[in-house]
Amino acid sequence: MSDKPELVIVSLYPRDMNIYGDRGNILSLTRRASAHGYEPRVIDLNVGDELPEHIDIVIGGGGQDSGQARVAADLAGRAGQFRELADAGTPMLVICGLYQLFGHRFVTASGATLEGIGVLDVETRGGAERMIGNVVVESADFGEIIGYENHSGFTVLGEASEPLGRVTQGAGNNPDDGTEGARTGNVIGSYLHGSLLPKNPAISDFLIETAALRRYGSFEPVASVDPTVERARASAKRRPR
Amino acid sequence: MRDFFSAAVGKAVRAAARLRGGGSALPGLVVERLDPGFMARGLARLPLGVIAVSGTNGKTTTTKMIVEMLEAQGLTVFTNKTGSNFSRGVVAAMIGESTAAGKLQADVAVLELDEAHAMFFIERVKPRFTLLLNVLRDQLDRFGEIDTTARYLQRIADATTDVLVVNREDRLIAEIGDRTRERAAAGSGPEVREFGLAPALLSTFPGDDDFHVVPGQAAGDAATDPATDTRGAADVTLLELGKNAATFLIDGEAHSTPLQLEGLYNTYNAAAALVTVRAVLERAVAEGADTSARTTEVLEALSTVRPAFGRGEKLELDGQPLELVLVKNPAGFRLGLASFDAEGVAVMIAVNDQYADGRDMSWLWDVDFETLRAGGVDTVTGTRAWDMALRLEHDDVPVGSVEEDLGAALSSFRAQTQGRPRRIYCTYTAMLGLRKRLSEITDVEEI
Numbered sequence: 128m129s130d131k132p133e134l135v136i137v138s139l140y141p142r143d144m145n146i147y148g149d150r151g152n153i154l155s156l157t158r159r160a161s162a163h164g165y166e167p168r169v170i171d172l173n174v175g176d177e178l179p180e181h182i183d184i185v186i187g188g189g190g191q192d193s194g195q196a197r198v199a200a201d202l203a204g205r206a207g208q209f210r211e212l213a214d215a216g217t218p219m220l221v222i223c224g225l226y227q228l229f230g231h232r233f234v235t236a237s238g239a240t241l242e243g244i245g246v247l248d249v250e251t252r253g254g255a256e257r258m259i260g261n262v263v264v265e266s267a268d269f270g271e272i273i274g275y276e277n278h279s280g281f282t283v284l285g286e287a288s289e290p291l292g293r294v295t296q297g298a299g300n301n302p303d304d305g306t307e308g309a310r311t312g313n314v315i316g317s318y319l320h321g322s323l324l325p326k327n328p329a330i331s332d333f334l335i336e337t338a339a340l341r342r343y344g345s346f347e348p349v350a351s352v353d354p355t356v357e358r359a360r361a362s363a364k365r366r367p368r
Numbered sequence: 369m370r371d372f373f374s375a376a377v378g379k380a381v382r383a384a385a386r387l388r389g390g391g392s393a394l395p396g397l398v399v400e401r402l403d404p405g406f407m408a409r410g411l412a413r414l415p416l417g418v419i420a421v422s423g424t425n426g427k428t429t430t431t432k433m434i435v436e437m438l439e440a441q442g443l444t445v446f447t448n449k450t451g452s453n454f455s456r457g458v459v460a461a462m463i464g465e466s467t468a469a470g471k472l473q474a475d476v477a478v479l480e481l482d483e484a485h486a487m488f489f490i491e492r493v494k495p496r497f498t499l500l501l502n503v504l505r506d507q508l509d510r511f512g513e514i515d516t517t518a519r520y521l522q523r524i525a526d527a528t529t530d531v532l533v534v535n536r537e538d539r540l541i542a543e544i545g546d547r548t549r550e551r552a553a554a555g556s557g558p559e560v561r562e563f564g565l566a567p568a569l570l571s572t573f574p575g576d577d578d579f580h581v582v583p584g585q586a587a588g589d590a591a592t593d594p595a596t597d598t599r600g601a602a603d604v605t606l607l608e609l610g611k612n613a614a615t616f617l618i619d620g621e622a623h624s625t626p627l628q629l630e631g632l633y634n635t636y637n638a639a640a641a642l643v644t645v646r647a648v649l650e651r652a653v654a655e656g657a658d659t660s661a662r663t664t665e666v667l668e669a670l671s672t673v674r675p676a677f678g679r680g681e682k683l684e685l686d687g688q689p690l691e692l693v694l695v696k697n698p699a700g701f702r703l704g705l706a707s708f709d710a711e712g713v714a715v716m717i718a719v720n721d722q723y724a725d726g727r728d729m730s731w732l733w734d735v736d737f738e739t740l741r742a743g744g745v746d747t748v749t750g751t752r753a754w755d756m757a758l759r760l761e762h763d764d765v766p767v768g769s770v771e772e773d774l775g776a777a778l779s780s781f782r783a784q785t786q787g788r789p790r791r792i793y794c795t796y797t798a799m800l801g802l803r804k805r806l807s808e809i810t811d812v813e814e815i
Contacts, residue, residue: 151733154762191515260727275728322733325758355761359754362772366721366751 131166134338135179139187140198142173144224147277149188151322152220156186159324159331162350165339174201178208182217183338185209189223189278189320199228199241206244213246218313218337220330222323226309226316227251227280236279247309247316248287249300251280258298260368262319264307266292269329272307273360274319282318284309291317296368313337326360328353371410371470374403378463396460407459408492410466414446416476416652418493419644422486422524423501423541424517425700426637428676429629430501431480433641434648438476440669441649441659446474458489475657476648483520490527496651498528498558499644501637503540504699518544528558531647533640536564536602537573561647563639564602566617569609572632573703604642609635616642618663625667630680631693631707633700638670680707685782685810691791694799696726698734704793705735710743714785717760718774718798719750725795729755737763744768746785749777750798774801782809 138153157167170179174197190198202209209229213219219229226247227233233241236253257279264272272292282300284290290300291308299307299318308317315330317323324331332348339346382395399406411418421431435447448461458479466472481489503518518540525532525544534545542562551557565573607622608615614635615624629635649661675681683690693708695701721727729752737760744766748757757770768784771777781790794802806812 145734147728148730148733151730151759151762154733158762193515275730277728277730320730321728322730325733325762326755353761355754355758358770359758362752362754 129166131164132339132343133166133168134160134183134335134342135181136160136167136169136184136186137179137182138169138171139185139221139225140173140190140194140201141171141188143194143198144188144190147189147320148322149222149320152186152188152222152324155322155324155328156184156331156334159328159350160335163332163335163339164347164349165335174198178205182212183342184334185212185217185219185221186334187219187221187225189225195224195228195233196241198224199233199243202228202244203242209244209246213312213314216313216337216341218334218341219246219315220323220334221247221314221316222320223278223280223318226318227282229314229316230282230309231285233280246314247311248285249282249309249316250285251282254279254281256302258302258318260297261363261366262297262299262307263295263364264292264297264299264319265295268310269327269333271360271364272317272319272323272327272330273321273363274317274323274326275321275363276318277320278318280318282309287311288316291315321363326356326363328356370403371406371466372468374399374406375463375466375468375470377402378460382460382463394460395463396456396458399463400456400459405492407462410462410470410472411477411493413472414474414477415655415657416443416648417496417530419476419478419497419499419648420481420486420489420495420524420528421478421499421501421644422481422483422521423499423535424483424504425697426501426633426640427480429634430499430637430641431478432676433629433638433670433673434499434644435478436673437641437645437666437669438478438648441645441661441665443475443652443657443659444473446472446477448479475652481524483517486524487520490524494527494529495524496528496530497533497644497648498524498531499533499640500525500535500541500544501640502535502538502699504697514540522547525558530558530651531644532558532560533603533643533647534560534562535640536562537570559647561643562602563636563643564605565636566605566607569606572609572706573636602643603646604639606636606639614638616667618642618646621663623663623667625671627671628674630675630691631703633703633707634675634680638673642666642670681813683806683810683812685790685806686786688787689789690806690810691789692799692802693791693793694796695793696796698731701732701735701793705737705739708791710739712789713743714781714788714790715740715743715745716747716749716777716781716790716792717745717756718777718792718794718802719748719752719756720795720798720801721750721752722797724797732756732759735759737765740765747771747777747781749774749781750795753777774798775805778802778805 160167221229228243229246230243230249233251259277288309288311290306336346378395378399535541549560605617681692693704746768748770753772
């Protein structure tokens, strides 16, 4: 047993929702948490599994439409639990498919409706066109966010959610309003995979700091800037859409 | 007469394009515009018709295996070996192989078809035989979802007239086989044949369904338990893997053969090629062709097939072997890492994100690089070199140097790894770029 303070990270539906690199977010978050002096403990939550008693951070990714339907049904049964966790300030990061399901609903391109759990004030419609390519987002909270998007969901924000940032390259939530992602309290939704966290440690730090403050009442950042991260960010930013 | 004119125009465009150092598909594009029926007419005349090879991984090498095995049985085979697997590439190749009268002289065509462009192709030509290899996560920036790719492959299966060959161990492909079998039972649909793996080998070939498996933990949990494997025999089953050798179960009998091919996936795809060749030769014999379908002869031909360019291709540089291993998606990279022993070999990784590579590099996070930890990676290069370096850092793999420019990276890799065997894992356009530079300093087979 390590004497470092632990952080319990719940990885949502890794079996169905890990279509493209979302595993990297868990890998990166746990590395960053260790670098800050914590002992991360990752608990996978798949369809039918029981939620652990204590949760410090929740993180989830994207899947295919078929996996998303299975997950939507399971998630609906836990909507109350997740809303409670969110209201209590638990930091969460949900990407793509789970971003959509953390909103009110997702109406697929074929017209079927997947009910979401309404933690984020967003609604999504499946569109005919996919929004694909390198993305750069300006965020007041996290500075410049760099990633990659690949989705056909067309998401619109309501008043209770702020956008994560403004797109300076790419589509983001939809092709029209220039916003990317959504944030309500400590819950962040985004279309950026790529994976998001390895190249955007500011978001990892936010999740870790918020979790540490809630659980231990203090947070002393220890991890430093990683030169490889800086180079990867600069290089990805130069790539054409 | 039409064929004559189209072929003549195509040959003229090809000559002109070559003078200007132009691309191989241009004559195909021109003829396709002038004479949209050229390809269908030419291919329809072939006595054994068209064999289509599709799937996300391994098309080029598998197509090469089928071609060489059929040629060894005395058949004249037309193929699109430049790897230009769009229809204009097929048309361009047809122009090159046609007689002055515009006639394509061959018994059969073996065509590698890109999943999406195959839709255009099958509207014009129905394959008699189709081989579906796999549906792995690849090029999701083009197709969006793996289910979309599977639907494309289903439509190729639906267009097939005689025999559909499917991978029994790939869930989505096996389902296409099941649906086709149901259709055949109802009176319309091709015969379905399978290639498969012995239960003991299932865990060696993790599919996308196994991706949730935690790093370090054995993959293949979702695979069939050998003790309860009640499935019937596949037409050809890969029983055992050796170093440059394999054992296949064919008609209840085990056949061992040496192979020039390396890599687990190439060996499994050899089983796929064997099923296809057996089906074609059986039909050929039934239709009176002067050939045989003896397993030993077919295996002998297989044993001499060398990998297609860049797919486990072996070169020599500074008196040491240099291997090029093409990696395009997580399953392919995982198999590439598992297929080649990391010990004692200098390693370079070259990752580009051009269209032909797939623009989205997120999949690198789905590959486990721990096997490279002990030896490290000497050089990382390509347009996404820093993403690759960051990925390796997350698996605690030491990296010697990072240099985005392929040429500079190759020079420093060469200088720093003198006297050691070398291996380069590379994406498609990085492979083409490196081959071009390598051809200036050592022997590289022309393509």
